[in-house]
Amino acid sequence: MSDRSVAEDRAKAALIGGALGDALGMPTQLFSPDQIRETYGFVENFVVPVPDHPVSKGLPAGAITDDTEQALLLAQILLESDGAFDHHRWVNALVEWERDVKARGSYDLLGPSTKRAIDAINSGTPPEEAGRDGDTNGAAMRIAPVGIMMPSDAPAALVAKVAETCRATHNTSMAIASAAAVAAAVSHGVSGGDWRDVVRHAIGAAKLGAGHGHWVAGPDISARICWATDLVRNEPAERAIGLISELVGTGVASQQSVPAAFAVLEVAQGNPWRAAVISANLGGDTDTIGAIAAGMAGACAGMNSLPQNRIAELNGLDMGIVETLATKLVAERFRRFGGEEAA
Template sequence: MTMPPAPTDLAAIPGTTADRALGALYGVALGDAMGMPGELWPRRRILDHFGWIDRFLPGPDGHFVVDGFVAGQVTDDTQQTMMLAGAILAGGGRARGEVVAEHLVAWADRVGATGGNFLGPSSERAIGLLRSGAPLEEAGVRGDTNGAAMRIVPVGVLVPSDDLDDLVDQVVECCRPSHYTDIAIGGAAMIAAAVSTAIDTGSVRDAVRAADRILDRAANHGNPAPGASLRRRLSMALSIVASDSDDDAVLQELYDVIGAGVATTEAVPTAVAIALMGGGDPVRTAVLCANLGGDTDTIGAMATGIAGAAGGFDAIPDELVATLESANDLSPLRDLALGLASHRTATSTS
């Protein structure tokens, strides 16, 4: 990918902020790659085929999306996260809908993302409309699935947690091209607020509280779409996680009651709850998501992005980072994370 010019004040980033910014973006890749083998398989099929996933595995033979993927390979979740981070930096450290749209279409063209099973329904529809010259709000007016939330971690890295109004504004800009509905914006704001708070506090519990609070600010943005309450689904998910049941039973209850599909109202509350269940440990969080069933790579990307923001890059073992980097072109990821963190630091001190 083409990188925008790097900011000149990287040395001003506090070490903790830099570590957690890196942890957030590498957390996306970790959760994505760990969840890749069982992507969109029912939970029972994952359990029958793999047993318990606790390491990187290749895509299963004949899988309708990831057949031929090697162990540690990421999906479009990480690719689109990197795309969005690059679009924000290209916009001078601000999310701008038109720039995001340009980068989204350019990414899809570069990797041949459309025309197969690679993209979610909202993104694929929006990219086709954008190519035809449709205005942003028309392209994204029906997008209510989890594609906006899955790639939104860069906004959480960019915006400090004491400026949640600006965070929502930038989430909205990121959602305009493909997911301009109140549900998608609300879900994306939940993930971004959780990441931002985790970077500032190092606490996944604080991050979960921020994910709930942000809905008051995000609720009135975008085209109204029918769907379940994100807040009530999150409350139910957190109650399930708070039970004394073992990991397998908790995951089954989340899968059965909250859901693990591509709907924002399923994937986002489940991801936030598993981030809490993982206790800020990126590896444990990624493993839990991989064994959940459903949209394992996307839920893994979101939940482990939050966990990585809380635990930091140092919480991800070197051998897992090495596998991720050997299986994928993640060479821009460090500069993207530090570039976003540089703008965050400049905002918080201005």
């Protein structure tokens, strides 16, 4: 295949892989590993959430959540923004999105950092100031489109675009470093790169990302990613799940869930569906960790690596929209920056 065809294939796999991880983790999010085992057993197929689930109740098996929907929304705003990212259009789109999901009866709404920032902007706070306290994983969970659009061989430009899209809701060093690591991993995959080199690209991007936004106290994201992947290397999945849950952490904090996603990628050996399965059984923010890990894996492995029967079982994902957005983002990548070689 040509570089352009590879990029389009990898871009679609990044978005669809992310949706698979999101949907598989949807019923188990917020549960502890013990609760997951008691309620569902070992999750390796799409299951219906329990009737009293705090955020997933009423959703069918295989339903995507805010992780996938906001990633696709960000892709649209990136394509609609002429040059500089349109913060006001982005914030208005998020508000409209939340209104729509409420009308659909969903309980999985905007995350704490995004909600707080939108309330501030609607009260007159400039977008560049509204996100100064946003340090959770909301930016990282939806950042894949930036990785698709921006080339991996221009890390400073990629991280600058990540920071630009984070400004209104997650304008902190922690969130930007985390989102930059994920975007760099996706971009590396879209360029034709292998999952084994992902951590190197992610660490470099995280270091650059930490220089953007408002500083917040917390561990170095690049060091956490390196440590988390080393922690689980060559460990069997069952033990790795325990190590990630107990030591890395699986909460909404960027310094937990993003290193956890890279650890999952390591345990899964770059296999998107295996990454989704491991994530779904971790406990905590399983849908977001799954979306990030399986999305990065998909970007590095392509559409042939994704289980077609599982894709057919997804609920709420319009494949036509996914393919159109992936193709347009890749077109922007080549229009603005030309071809590139995987590093």
